[in-house]
Amino acid sequence: MKKSYFIMLMALAFLLQGCRTENMNDESASTGAINKFQLSSKRISLAESKHKLQLIPEISKATTFLKSKVSGKTINNISIDTDHVTYIENGPNYHTYTFNIIKENTEENAPVENLVLTPLPDGTYKGLIFRYNFTKQEKQNILNGIPVDTKGKTTIYEAEGSFNASKVTECNYVEETIWQDCSEHIHNQSNFGDWINCTAEIKPQVYTIGYWSCSSGGGGNESGSGNTGSEDGTGGGNAGNDNCITEVFQNPLDPVAVYNPCPIGVPTAPTLSGSFSLYVNSLPANLKNLLNNYANSDFYDGLSSYFYANNGSSEAKAFISWAAQFKLDNPTTTWEQFQSWFIDDVIDIGLQSEMLEDWADPTRVKPTIKFKKHIKINSIYNKIKTAANFKQYLQNFEPTFSVAHLMFDIGAVENPAALAQTKTPVNYWIKITFNKDWDFANTPKILIAGSFMHEIIHAEMYRKLLSLSSSNGNIDQALLGTMLNQHNYPGLFDYYIKNVKGNDSAQHQMMGAHYINIIKNALKQVYGNQYTDVEYLSIAWQGLKNTTAWSLLPQAERDLYEQTYQNNYNLWEK
Structure with missing residues (x-):
């Protein structure tokens, strides 16, 4: 499992383009002569x-x-x-x-x-x-x-x-x-x-x-x-x-x-x-060799642009040193991933401090810059990340015994009607993405908190699948299907075999059967007596009403959760 890292991020600027490089031109007029070549x-x-x-x-x-x-x-x-x-x-x-x-x-x-x-x-x-x-x-x-x-x-x-x-x-x-x-x-x-x-x-x-x-x-x-x-x-x-x-x-x-x-x-x-190449050559040999390796030229070029966009500041140098170490310890991380996580947006000093704490604490999800910049979502995350049930699941992603990293981001999701989405592991990273087009301003905070827990459970299921069958940090679906079909893991077979084929409803079936009270208790640990148990349960069941577990509830109980949700949605804190 990869290490967790201290990160020093600073105010980032969009990458600037200088005017020092000129295009190749074949012909041009010049004072004093008519040139055959230029x-x-x-x-x-x-x-x-x-x-x-x-x-x-x-x-x-x-x-x-x-x-x-x-x-x-x-x-x-x-x-x-x-x-x-x-x-x-x-x-x-x-x-x-x-x-x-x-x-x-x-x-x-x-x-x-x-x-x-x-x-x-x-x-x-x-x-x-x-x-x-x-x-x-x-x-x-x-x-x-x-x-x-x-x-x-x-x-x-x-x-x-x-x-x-x-x-x-x-x-x-x-x-x-x-x-x-x-x-x-x-x-x-x-x-x-x-x-x-x-x-x-x-x-x-x-x-x-x-x-x-x-x-x-x-x-x-x-x-x-x-x-x-x-x-x-x-x-x-x-x-x-x-x-x-x-x-x-x-x-x-x-x-x-x-x-x-x-x-x-x-x-x-x-x-x-330029100062960037001189700075790279001043780094420890392992980091210098990594950045000067042609195979990592995308990292070199991207960090060079970042360096000059930030005027070669001491903070920029510290970030580049950290970035090189990050790449060294996470060799499968692509430049596109790194840029999306850490460079594509601007972050202020206050959020930088929070980012430092989040990346330093192995029990916390690793947030991207876009995630930290979203005031409402980030404030809810800061509120829930120390709750016992949240920490219990996040500890499964600690570097000492985990097989995956967990990350929060904001961006496009496949289902525009979804508040958030958890994707299958890629290069050991499991990313939970909140829908960038969602109307978060008019969404109750308690509902967003419930979505956090819901997606963390999805991530935990993917982590278990990855622990059974990992191929360079990606789930080996063929091997996993063989293992489950042979009933080496009978507890997983019933719920996960459909997921191997890309069906997320299998995970929802398992959530409905086993995780409703876990979601309820996690929310209660955060908000205490601000809401009733019925309100917490009405939120926990959101997204799980197509499951067998929901259909097996007495009609009166289902009606109670439905009415509670509808009657209180506009009353809950936003």
Whole structure:
């Protein structure tokens, strides 16, 4: 049986969508040139890449290089972020991938380092390291989608061999910054501080171009003028020579093996890992590995959106840590389930405290956020959850000896005329759902309390079935039917064999025969002498009047319960 958990939930916001990722665009006008091709970029993960199989060995080689001895020191705490990758295209035949290099425990003013993979003619990739000396504010600007000019802040070297930043040779990699106007030609290099307000279909972009330059070549340390291409289709910016435009490869080439009168090279854009990926990497190894596992990418993406929607607050971090532990201990829980239970709605601090208590107490049902937000239903639940009869049944779901979790929710039910519904177990969870379309405002509280007990008994019956025949937390109906037909459990056979076939009336038959007084006593424990025994019984029989037990009651007794219910319905507290 799974553990019960402490939960720290905070005020949740609906998941927000940032404006940092741009769609791929094949064509766009640009100042100063008519382009055959247009540089375009987007953020993806390695898992989404169509070149993943070719990229993985190159990433592995680069990681080994980065961890190798540098200045006599072995660096082990290095990883490459494969979840937030910048993918750039220049036409149909050329592209680059840019990965952020993460070094644990680095200082705020440490350089940003990116691994850029550019394709070679033989189908492999060449790795280049772009090192940027950014300020703390410039790093934050990049995360916020505000461009930063990399001119004079960039060092480039190959991700193999040895590297000495102070070494000067006749030929080196140099960088160039090129600017791409928006499609409306309103936002460009001159007003990049206002790019976040751009409403054009194609947003402005800025790229860093790395190319191989020898001292006799043309300059290359000047920023581009805003041009992103030439007639032959290469993107570019002026390189300090009025007759030259810095170009971008159109086909796989080795930058070192190319001779071109004007600079031509590899496009990239400074890529940083957001605070979420850094926070994930700071978690204990088991939780970090779980979230970084591609099989759990839906949890990673969902929690990332949640993190940024809540501005990376300490409460958000605590919740994400709890969520990872929850998933680790409940591996069959899907993201859709988790999101529905804990994220899809907003909760205030007071309800958060109640939620904490409910999830901490193993004798209590686990409520979802939607359930806790319903003022009337939640107040009734808070009133009844400590009553002896309720606790007696809830204890059957304690983690020490139970085979299932029990949860309360509010949502759609199959029968619109039903106040609530209990569903068969799914991945060890039995969920009681209250009808979201029910007129609870005009429903007596005592009737809702009776429905709580009624549904808990349904849940207890499902728990017994699951204890007999569980298949990964779901009832194995074929095995259960065999067991019951062989009369290994004669007490269950009469009532449950129909339920195996999906007939809820079988459970109602058992309730009518054995549970009426249990429901009555549970209500009396909550409301005491506020109501009479006849009133309690008239409520207990609701939903059970099609049973054999009801038909066997004397007509006078049935009439008494019917009249009591009808006469008092509008008098009972609402």
